[in-house]
Amino acid sequence: MKFKELIYNFIHDKKFRTSKITNVTMYYNYIWACIKIVFGIFFNTLYFCLSGIYTILIAFTKRVFHNNFKNNNERECLKKFLKMAILILVASIIFIMYMSRLFFIDYSYNYNTIIGIVIAAFSFTELGISIGGIVSATKKNDYLMIGIKCCNLSSAFIAIVLTQIALLSLPETINANLYNAISGIVFGSLSMLIGIFMIIFYKKKVKNLPKNEEIQPNL
Numbered sequence: 001m002k003f004k005e006l007i008y009n010f011i012h013d014k015k016f017r018t019s020k021i022t023n024v025t026m027y028y029n030y031i032w033a034c035i036k037i038v039f040g041i042f043f044n045t046l047y048f049c050l051s052g053i054y055t056i057l058i059a060f061t062k063r064v065f066h067n068n069f070k071n072n073n074e075r076e077c078l079k080k081f082l083k084m085a086i087l088i089l090v091a092s093i094i095f096i097m098y099m100s101r102l103f104f105i106d107y108s109y110n111y112n113t114i115i116g117i118v119i120a121a122f123s124f125t126e127l128g129i130s131i132g133g134i135v136s137a138t139k140k141n142d143y144l145m146i147g148i149k150c151c152n153l154s155s156a157f158i159a160i161v162l163t164q165i166a167l168l169s170l171p172e173t174i175n176a177n178l179y180n181a182i183s184g185i186v187f188g189s190l191s192m193l194i195g196i197f198m199i200i201f202y203k204k205k206v207k208n209l210p211k212n213e214e215i216q217p218n219l
Helices: 003-012 014-042 046-068 074-103 113-140 143-168 177-208
Strands: none
Touching: 003 014, 014 046, 014 143, 046 074, 046 143, 074 143, 074 177, 143 177
């Protein structure tokens, strides 16, 4: 694809633009997940490994969208939508497991003031964009766009937890292990509900398909 054509499509084609942005964030997720897992193995810390697995599953969800966003076949798109739903659900369960550890261990997060504020700003911005995006995608009845927006919303919920951890780790704040654990479980559960909602949505759409187009999930 020529550069001018790439720029034109990026500006005028929402699905194309979303796929390119998703592709960039997907590789970021892969790199960050590998760093977490290596750190967890090197320091014999299971919890960092679990966090890395969560991040990898989110990257897998984004890859499903990126590899199939041009597909206009309703049957195939629903199959990929279900795959994204299951990845989000599993990733959320792992995140809840990861944050639940704070009920049992004393672990301190350390961020300086500037980093904490930056994380907070980006997290809430991401949340707003995700909510607006999922409403828009639903109106268009585009299953893959709905799926990637659900993925982004799930990630935004997790980002809120990281925001709290960042702000409560600023100098002269209280020991926030309990508060971080509660928030992690609450927002992790909301993220898990997104996956459950997607599965219910999938089943509803399957029932409306003609009998000769019923879907056998290919995971």
